[in-house]
Amino acid sequence: MVTLILAGSVTLLLMCFKPSTSSVGQVNLPASPDVGEGLFSDKSSKNVTTMLIWSWPFGKQFNLTVCDSVYNIKGCFLTIDRNFYNMSDAVLIHNQNFLPTIQRPPFQRWIWMNFESPSHYPKSPEIENLFNLTVNYRRDADIKMPYGSIEILDVERDLVLRVKNKLLCWVVSDWKERYVRSAYYYELRKYVPISGYGKYFGKPLTATEYYRTLSKCKFYLALENSIHMDYITEKFFNALSLKTVPVVLGPPRENYERIIQGDAFIHVDDFKSPKELADYLLLLDKNEEMYLKYFEWQRHFKVKKHTSWEFRACRVCDHVRRHKEYKTINLHKWFWDE
Template sequence: MLERRWIIGFTCLILVGLLHFVCFDLIMLYDVQKSTTAAPIELLWWSHHFSFVYDEVRQCGAFECRVTNKRQRLASARAVLFYGTALKKGDFPLPRSPQHLWALLHGESPRIVTYAPSDDFLQHFNFTSTFSRYSDLPLTTQWLPSAHDLISMDYTMSFDFKSSNLNVASPSVVFLSSDCDTMSGREHYMKELMQHINVDSFGSCLHNKNLPASLQKDYMDNLYSPKLLRFLSRYKFMIAIENAVCEDYITEKFWRPLVVGVIPIYFGSPSIKDWQPQKKSAIFVNDFPNAAALGKYLMELSENKTEYDSFRGHKLNRSHPIQNEKLLHNLMTYRYHTGDLTLEGSLFHRFECAVCKNATYRGPIRRANARHNNCPLVPIYAPLESKKEPHSLVRWRSAMKVGQCQARILKTFFRSNKPYNEADFEAELNRRMDDNRCSTDPKLH
């Protein structure tokens, strides 16, 4: 009965949220006083990630926009859309017309685009969709399929069953990663942890066990496949260390163990506790001085049923599974998540519609800032027993320095508002590096 009341209450919250967005659209439409005969405003994708001609009218609630990737339509466009992972430093539409809003879609950490976190770069965009809660279309919880997946018992196994699973060594820890070159030093920390406890590592990074044959082929492309979730659910703990540390950068590494009733061992977003379903839903690497101390704690916790299950309140507390009001509000109002498999629910569709509404309403011009891609300029890494930095950090710190230099160069080109190309950019970068002008930023030392 309590579970039913909770579901009904949560459904009512969702309906209230939907009503809010509908009313907001109608108010905006009234303010715009858009003519029914006017041609839709145009949004231009300035990106090479499309391998085909893209030109269609997008209906976004009360708003309508033409979305295209035909660059010859630049003069007609109200907004220019950029896809972060496909950015090219010598390919921006300059000179920029005063009518052009620039919108950036970028959900990755800085290891992909090292100049993206810089205010020198971000200030030129008027609309952003990133992992940061401060962006215009936040993707903070995009990797949580749905609230139902968080509380569902479909994959959850009891403590006793996990303990009786003789094929998994105590303390029953799983690590699934194929990236052994991370800004967070994940691979270095795991090497130390694996000296103290048994860890089943199925990815190509620190590989010591093979996945079942049915999962080996495409597990990276099917992060939430039922087969994979059932396989992972038999473990007690799952390593959840992000590839980089940024505020609100939270991937499936945190959400997936929560979905299957496994305790995540987390390192990444400093604000992660803002997003866990209950006050005690994960184990945090930063709460331990080193991997040895964490390993000892896991050994003890793996033998304590009551304490272990206290981390799984979102599964076992059926009357009040999600006690985090911020997370509840986010789940009620978020406009994109991986669980929406409809065409209208795709990330690109949601981004286009969000920009369409923003460009149509055309309120005060806003500019993004560093909070829209909230990452430290110096990479942060998991604490090592040796008290030394991971050897890879030297290279990542250097990459971030170059990224800051690139951002300053882009700022110069954008302000000059004259066309330039990749060769011009590289020539300026080489000049600054030769003059040692890329390493003068004190924030990077």
């Protein structure tokens, strides 16, 4: 009898809140596997925040039930099921090309999530004053979500490096001649050997091969595809974590030094020309004492990367749960007119 009553309640609840199929949008997505169980384990409390993931980021599905068990974030109910639209406290939108077309409940906040630079994310008039919160790598985002961070170790550790059999490496798949980094690479390779990998060089790497290869490189070209404030991607943090010295092209040195001490990396802006940089790398290759100074930070710190979609979604939901203020964002002015 209890089972029949419960089933009837679920049916009635979904009938009340289910939007019409024609108004939901153009993408049909599978229901989240946590809908049935999560509805009663989480939504039974008035303190639970419901956040709808409007579409999977880049089509990549992830577990929606780990906020509590993995990240110790309580009171969050995540779902991909658009039947929960009208009862969702927030809607997390990653692809602005597929926006909800149904009327927004007055209490609901829309969240703009993007980790690309302004140069690689199209400006759209439809999104102006539409969103209430921003999730971005920038320090001034409502929910700051950099590609990584540096954390203090509990105890000092010894410095252990793998044998390095390559001087300077670069892994690149997204190649465009108009990128600043392309011109820099063309000039730099005239003066120092560069081991190239990735689709552009015809040497694609699996994840395992990528990490194994980078750890054998003395230096790694962490060259961003565009230069914008705070746009420091996983290229930089991967190099640091794999104990190779990143040679960076991106925002100014001061921007990087907000993340880590200045003697942990080499910035191309410190040199008058690619030739001058090449000469310095060749000097470090011959002077082990000078080279090892770039790793002293690793005795006291470690790299933590923040590229998990599960982590990002849970963090966003936790922010929505803790912060009740309501506002609208002038995205064009904030993001593109930086």
